[in-house]
Amino acid sequence: MTTAALGRVLTPGQKCxxxxxxxxxxxxxxxxxFDDMLFEAPNWGxxxxxxxxxxxxxxxxxxLDSPGEPRxxxxxxxxxxxxxHVxxxxxxxxxMSAEDGHIYRGSLDGGGVxxxxxxxxxxxxxxxxxPDGTTLGFVRIDASGGPSRLALIPADGGPVTVLETGAGHVDGPEWSPDGEWIYFNTERWAPRPGHAQLARVPSADPSTDKVERLASTDTVDWFPHVSPDGCLAVYLQFPAGTEGHPENLGVELVLVDVADWSTPLARxxxxxGQGTINVNSWSPDSTRFAFVSYPVTAGAGPSADTGA
Known part of the structure; x- marks a missing residue:
């Protein structure tokens, strides 16, 4: 989820x-x-x-087979x-989610939506x-000023179902490859504002009492993405005390085995942060994932070049 990403551009000295x-x-x-365009959130075709x-x-x-200019x-x-976009x-x-607040469907070849x-x-x-393409999972925010909520809608449009997953903001709902679980991040256990943690809930019974916490950390953890073979996952880890999922921070991507989210395989x-890996970016064969970084030349912006 993002509102800040609309119209984002690179700062002086920043690269994508x-x-x-x-x-x-x-x-x-x-x-x-790239030094002239800020790209975000890769999906792997x-x-x-x-x-x-x-x-x-x-x-x-x-x-990727013959890298050149993006189209x-x-x-x-x-x-x-x-x-x-998914x-x-x-x-x-x-x-695709658009700046008018709605979700649209379009061909990868372009044309009408x-x-x-x-x-x-x-x-x-x-x-x-x-996985069967029939249902979309999204974050719903209305004008009430309350927390963001997980919600479902038929892929062809229709009634919206809001899921009761507990108190606090939620984000990033995404199915497991077998369709049995919906993974997301939530503040339901937060001892302070913004302390998001990773969770899942059975897709067949997505009720508050069925929500499972995947790990307990002092960091702020967002966007759990499970690999297509269901064996691995990667997520975005912000420093402790971060509120939301802002851009231009030192962050880490954490690779884990889905059988043990508390023991990273790689960092x-x-x-x-914002834009790095908001949506699932695993390759179809589960051997790779894509992401975006936004380093800044030393002295030119919010941070020195990390080399990442």
Whole structure:
């Protein structure tokens, strides 16, 4: 979820780096660097050779097999989008959250789009699509001033179901590959504002008393993304005391086995946060994941160049 990401641009001396992390070697490779466009939140295409990112309010395709300039996908009638976009399983289309607060569906080839949500005066921040493609999971924020809530809607549109997952803000709802669980981050156990932790709830019974905490940390943990084979996960870890998921911070990506979220397999330090890995970016074969960092040249902005 984000509102700050709308219209984000690079600061003076800042770069946008697109990375691919290899699970077996525990190394990451910078596959592209940009100093004129701030890209965010890669999705890995089903063919394994293309990443889809947002930037400048649009959706872009970046070829990995023969890296070159990203291509903006042309849509008709689509408002500017943010970094909440998820591929439709088994099809050549994508669901996107836009700055008018609604979720849209469009082909990866561009063209016309279809609006999925219909509630006006409500923000719908998309994060997950069920494995069978029938249901969307999103973060719902209305004008009441209350906390963000997890909600579901049929992929073709229809009634919204708000899930009761406990007190505090929630974000990042995403299904496990087998469809049995919905993973998310929540402040329901927070001893202080902003202390998000990782959790899951059975998709067949997503009620408050069924919410499971995945690990207990002093850090602020966001966006759990499970690999397509269901064995691994990566999430974004902010420093203790962080509220929300801001940009331009020293953060870490944490790789874990889903059988033990408390024991990291690898840590990837970087300068980023917002936009780094808001949505699932695993490769279809579960061997790699993509992310974005935003280093700043020493003395030019909010932080020195971390090299990440």
């Amino acid at each position: 780096r697109l990375h691919v992390f290899d699970v077996e070697s525990r190394t990451d490779t910078v596959v592209a660097e 089903g063919n394994g050779g293309t990443l889809y990112l947002n930037g400048g309010g649009g959706l872009w395709a970046f070829p 903006r996908i042309a849509y008709e009638g689509l408002p500017a989008i943010n970094n909440d 591929l439709d399983p088994g099809s050549a289309s994508i669901f 279809r609006q999925v949500t219909s509630e006006d005066g409500v923000w719908h921040y998309l994060h997950g699509v069920s 990837v330090p970087l300068f980023g």
